[in-house]
Amino acid sequence: MSIGLPHFLIVSLIVFALGLYCVLTRRNAIGILMGVELILNAANLNYLAFSRFSSGHYDGQVFAIFVIMLAAAEAAIGLAIVLGIYQTFHTIDVEATETLRG
Amino acid sequence: MTHPISVDYLRWIVLLPLFGAMLNGIPGILIQRRFGKNAISLIACAPVIIAFVLAVRTLLHLLSLEPEQRFLLDRLWTWFDIGGARADIAFLADPLSAVMLLVVTGVGGLIHIYAIGYMHDEESYWRFFAWLNLFTFAMLTLVLGDNLLLMFVGWEGVGLCSYALIGFWYKEWANASAGSKAFIVNRIGDFGFTLGVFLLFWSMQAVGHPTVIFRELAEHAHLLDGQVFWGVGVATLVTLLFFVGATGKSAQIPLYVWLPDAMAGPTPVSALIHAATMVTAGVYMIGRLNFLFSMAPFTLHVVATIGAATALFAATIGTAQNDIKRVLAYSTVSQLGYMFLGMGVAAYGAGIFHLMTHAFFKACLFLGAGSVIHGMSGDQDMRNMGGLKDKMPLTFWTFLVSTIAIAGIPPTSGFFSKDEILWQALSSAHGSPVLWAMGFAAAGLTSFYMFRQVFMTFYGECRADHHVKEHIHESPAVMTYVLAVLALLAALAGVLGVPEALGGANRIEGWFEPVFAGHGAHGGHVAAAAVAHSFWTERFFALLSVGVAAAGFFVAYAMYRIRSFSPDTVAGIWHGRLYRLVYNKYYVDEIYGAVFVNGTLLLTRVCAAFDRYVIDGIVDGSAGVTRFVSWLNGLFDTYVIDGLVNRIADGTTLLGNRFRQLQTGSINGYLYVIVFGVVVIMVARLI
Numbered sequence: 001m002s003i004g005l006p007h008f009l010i011v012s013l014i015v016f017a018l019g020l021y022c023v024l025t026r027r028n029a030i031g032i033l034m035g036v037e038l039i040l041n042a043a044n045l046n047y048l049a050f051s052r053f054s055s056g057h058y059d060g061q062v063f064a065i066f067v068i069m070l071a072a073a074e075a076a077i078g079l080a081i082v083l084g085i086y087q088t089f090h091t092i093d094v095e096a097t098e099t100l101r102g
Numbered sequence: 103m104t105h106p107i108s109v110d111y112l113r114w115i116v117l118l119p120l121f122g123a124m125l126n127g128i129p130g131i132l133i134q135r136r137f138g139k140n141a142i143s144l145i146a147c148a149p150v151i152i153a154f155v156l157a158v159r160t161l162l163h164l165l166s167l168e169p170e171q172r173f174l175l176d177r178l179w180t181w182f183d184i185g186g187a188r189a190d191i192a193f194l195a196d197p198l199s200a201v202m203l204l205v206v207t208g209v210g211g212l213i214h215i216y217a218i219g220y221m222h223d224e225e226s227y228w229r230f231f232a233w234l235n236l237f238t239f240a241m242l243t244l245v246l247g248d249n250l251l252l253m254f255v256g257w258e259g260v261g262l263c264s265y266a267l268i269g270f271w272y273k274e275w276a277n278a279s280a281g282s283k284a285f286i287v288n289r290i291g292d293f294g295f296t297l298g299v300f301l302l303f304w305s306m307q308a309v310g311h312p313t314v315i316f317r318e319l320a321e322h323a324h325l326l327d328g329q330v331f332w333g334v335g336v337a338t339l340v341t342l343l344f345f346v347g348a349t350g351k352s353a354q355i356p357l358y359v360w361l362p363d364a365m366a367g368p369t370p371v372s373a374l375i376h377a378a379t380m381v382t383a384g385v386y387m388i389g390r391l392n393f394l395f396s397m398a399p400f401t402l403h404v405v406a407t408i409g410a411a412t413a414l415f416a417a418t419i420g421t422a423q424n425d426i427k428r429v430l431a432y433s434t435v436s437q438l439g440y441m442f443l444g445m446g447v448a449a450y451g452a453g454i455f456h457l458m459t460h461a462f463f464k465a466c467l468f469l470g471a472g473s474v475i476h477g478m479s480g481d482q483d484m485r486n487m488g489g490l491k492d493k494m495p496l497t498f499w500t501f502l503v504s505t506i507a508i509a510g511i512p513p514t515s516g517f518f519s520k521d522e523i524l525w526q527a528l529s530s531a532h533g534s535p536v537l538w539a540m541g542f543a544a545a546g547l548t549s550f551y552m553f554r555q556v557f558m559t560f561y562g563e564c565r566a567d568h569h570v571k572e573h574i575h576e577s578p579a580v581m582t583y584v585l586a587v588l589a590l591l592a593a594l595a596g597v598l599g600v601p602e603a604l605g606g607a608n609r610i611e612g613w614f615e616p617v618f619a620g621h622g623a624h625g626g627h628v629a630a631a632a633v634a635h636s637f638w639t640e641r642f643f644a645l646l647s648v649g650v651a652a653a654g655f656f657v658a659y660a661m662y663r664i665r666s667f668s669p670d671t672v673a674g675i676w677h678g679r680l681y682r683l684v685y686n687k688y689y690v691d692e693i694y695g696a697v698f699v700n701g702t703l704l705l706t707r708v709c710a711a712f713d714r715y716v717i718d719g720i721v722d723g724s725a726g727v728t729r730f731v732s733w734l735n736g737l738f739d740t741y742v743i744d745g746l747v748n749r750i751a752d753g754t755t756l757l758g759n760r761f762r763q764l765q766t767g768s769i770n771g772y773l774y775v776i777v778f779g780v781v782v783i784m785v786a787r788l789i
Contacts, residue, residue: 023773024770024773024774027770032769094768094769095768095770097767097768097769098766098768099767101765101767101768
């Protein structure tokens with residue numbers, strides 16, 4: 001059994017699902033950020049797989065590099081926000097931020 | 103028409119006093135504090151004295167020329183040049199203005215020097231001299247200006263300075279209001295003068311020569327002959343308007359009332375402005391425009407009649423006054439009347455000659471009176487004086503000489519000038535026995551009131567109270583020397599005008615010949631005379647004049663010196679009614695007060711009522727309408743515009759309140775919504 005496009009997509013789907021689950025269920029802010037990283041990596045896996053199995057374009061791989069870079073930026077900003085939350089509420093539990101309710 | 107000779111020194115005669123005025127007027131108070139009053143005196147007197155030296159130079163220059171060429175012009179620049187009408191800043195000197203020049207700078211200079219002594223204790227010493235210099239500047243502009251407009255500048259300038267100097271001690275209400283009175287009465291006259299300038303210029307334009315320059319006016323004035331404006335000859339109307347100006351400035355009936363009140367000013371001012379120079383401006387103006395006046399026999403008649411009437415009228419008032427300066431004031435009005443009598447019978451030379459001699463003796467009299475007031479510690483009432491002869495000898499002698507001169511007793515200057523006018527009033531083509539008789543009667547009264555003044559002031563027992571008596575002293579040398587010089591001039595200036603009938607050459611008439619040539623009656627040369635005359639008739643009338651002057655003297659002597667009959671007896675005639683009438687100056691001030699001042703006040707009250715009820719009504723009404731409209735507008739604003747705005751705001755608030763509930767602050771909640779949204783979009787795409 002050779003490994004084809006569906007295998008990659010299934011792996012990517014599993015990673016995406018795990019990421020989404022993490023994002024939706026975690027109350028720890030850093031956990032949410034990690035879930036976002038998983039979702040982004042699932043998307044990267046999709047890009048690479050489609051790039052590999054389509055007719056010789058590299059657009060997908062270039063986009064994957066962009067997404068990695070974007071993930072780094074997102075992590076930097078996200079961690080800064082988490083730090084801000086910690087300094088204000090002395091916890092990183094996102095429930096605490098409900099006082100920002102409108 | 104001869105061409106004027108250009109010179110460049112006349113301007114300094116005018117400008118030097120202006121420099122003095124500016125130097126004393128602007129930083130004067132600093133100069134006085136830093137360098138003292140002597141510096142102020144120097145700044146004030148030096149320009150006038152230098153101007154006098156230049157005036158003498160002008161005279162010598164004129165004398166060195168042929169009589170027909172005696173016309174110097176100093177042109178500075180063109181003032182304006184619009185539509186063919188040109189006026190220059192230019193100064194002219196001809197025999198007429200040269201005489202005025204010498205009087206203004208000569209007598210003016212002497213009075214400046216006298217004022218050093220008289221005003222010595224004055225706080226605002228600098229202010230006094232600044233105004234005095236500015237006056238000299240304005241008077242010289244009036245005299246030397248080569249066109250009507252420049253003359254008018256001077257004409258107004260002297261009026262302003264007169265106002266400021268009458269009210270010099272402005273902290274007293276009477277002085278300030280006397281200044282205002284002089285200014286307002288003068289303005290009435292000036293209005294006539296202005297109209298005269300306008301009408302003359304307008305008519306000259308109508309005949310093709312729009313000009314205000316005297317030289318050109320003299321050349322072309324004959325074109326106005328036969329021109330008619332509103333049914334009156336233009337020349338007559340113009341000259342009448344000019345004469346209205348002259349009655350204001352030179353204090354003639356009916357505008358003479360300001361001059362006696364003007365005595366509120368310091369005595370040097372009375373001497374300079376209200377005796378020697380400014381008040382003669384009207385006479386000078388007629389002399390300058392003699393070519394116009396000679397074209398208007400009716401105006402000449404008016405001038406002569408007003409002059410003679412003023413001479414007589416003011417002389418009668420002078421007999422009953424007790425204030426030493428007021429007697430002199432009415433005397434000045436009376437003497438100015440003589441000058442106008444002279445001008446009115448077209449004896450211009452005689453009028454100007456009397457102007458000159460009057461400047462000498464009246465300045466001397468005023469300054470003498472100032473010296474007396476100085477000695478009397480400020481008291482001006484002659485009833486408190488007497489016996490000052492021995493205490494103030496120099497003042498007395500100079501005053502006496504001038505009195506003899508003004509009374510017209512030979513051989514003083516006053517005799518020759520006044521007699522010349524009286525003779526011309528009788529013998530000139532424009533003269534008449536009535537005019538002569540009025541002048542003759544005034545001459546007798548003049549002699550009477552002047553000697554009355556001398557006897558009341560200098561003879562008899564001193565009636566001053568003990569305190570004042572102790573302080574009576576002769577004035578300082580700077581004042582008495584001036585008096586001596588003026589008295590000398592008053593005594594001797596007559597030699598210039600000894601008529602041919604008395605063996606003289608009447609040099610002053612000959613001197614004026616180029617200016618007045620062909621326009622007036624000269625010294626008795628004109629054949630068309632009202633009375634056939636020879637030298638013997640002239641001598642006879644001269645003798646009559648002397649006789650009436652002597653009569654005046656003897657009556658005064660009898661009443662006030664030896665008291666052979668008491669002044670009270672005379673005052674008691676007709677139960678004192680006549681005396682009261684004269685003493686109260688014929689109630690002219692009261693009549694003017696009732697008619698003009700109260701009339702004006704009534705008019706202002708009517709105007710005020712009109713203002714209050716009509717104008718204010720209109721304004722208030724329109725304000726009410728505006729208020730009503732704005733009230734409506736306000737309602738619209740409150741309920742419609744504001745309502746709209748508020749409803750929109752309410753809507754926005756409502757919406758906002760709804761939407762803010764979405765903002766739960768729960769991050770998990772947001773994430774669920776995002777995922778839900780993505781799923782919805784995907785499902786929608788798939789379908």
